[in-house]
Amino acid sequence: MRAIVVSKVGGAEELVYSEVADPSPGPDDLVVEVEAAGVNFIDIYHRSGFYDLELPMIPGLEGAGIVLAVGSNVDGFDVGGRVGWADARASYAERIALPAGRAVPLPEGVDSKTAAAVLLQGLTAHFLASDTFPLSAGDRCLIHAGAGGVGLLLTQIAKLRDAEVFTTVGSQEKAELSRAAGADHVIVYTDTDFKTAVEAIAGQNAMDVVYDGVGAATFEQGLDLIRPRGMMVTFGNASGRPPDISPLILAAKGSLYLTRPTMRHYVGDRAELLRRASDLFRWIGDDRLRVRIGAEFPLAEAADAHRALESRSSTGKVILLP
Secondary structure, eight states: OEEEEBSSOSSGGGOEEEEOOOOOOOTTEEEEEEEEEEEOHHHHHHHHTSSOOOSSBOOOOEEEEEEEEEOTTOOSOOTTOEEEESSOSOOSBSEEEEEGGGOEEOOTTOOHHHHHHHHHHHHHHHHIIIIISOOOTTOEEEESSTTBHHHHHHHHHHHHTTOEEEEEESSHHHHHHHHHTTOSEEEETTTSOHHHHHHHHHOTTOEEEEEESSOTTTHHHHHTTEEEEEEEEEOOOTTSOOOOOOHHHHHHTTSOEEEOOOHHHHSOSHHHHHHHHHHHHHHHHTTSSOOOEEEEEEGGGHHHHHHHHHTTOOOBEEEEEO
């Protein structure tokens, strides 16, 4: 079969379309024909060496497709069934073997492209809004990169929870997408300082929570927008690692809370995976959650997909099609 292989860390050119051996299922696994794979910033971190992984490797954590084989210990899945996943390595491939416990059956009405576009980022948005800082009616949140994959989904889920949503985006085109997702206040950070703009609308220290997937470029100013005993949620590093911070700074800025959530702690068991995925699929079915696929690339062009995401020129989700 064909897959993308990374043999050394580096730029997007290290994503090499290669012939590799077909996977075979262990007793607790499924083998799936990949119909679509999601592209995420964590894939870039793996490729670049930001996070250490053993090489060579096939990148990608997210995808969806058709079950080809079922391990001897697996119940509840059949050959020919459709499944999606958000945390199974080696998803940039024509076929994948993954633990059955991390696979989610896809309901009618959710195709493989949609599943590959929503699961990892949708599960992330779900736990950010419902558990990391559980939004409730009237809460004010700031979401950076509001037209990105997580940003668009998180905005919609925040509005389902009746929060007041502020977003930052990089262009007027992205601002329109953010508004269409339900954002109440959209700041184009290339036109104005986002801290000044937020304070002009809401006043000083008015945010209950800041959801920051950008990192270095936004982290410190974001702290200055949070109310006393509010929370900074840093969940990504699109512009680089956030700076180190002393606990005394959190005290000086209002006894703030700072957290860095990860999926393995918020989607840690199968029951939690299925509960969150069920909410996402139900909202999609009810047309309360819209999934934007901003770009599709053939699997062989994974390097171009990474470049599109790294440039922050993409909107919504980028996916690969084997």
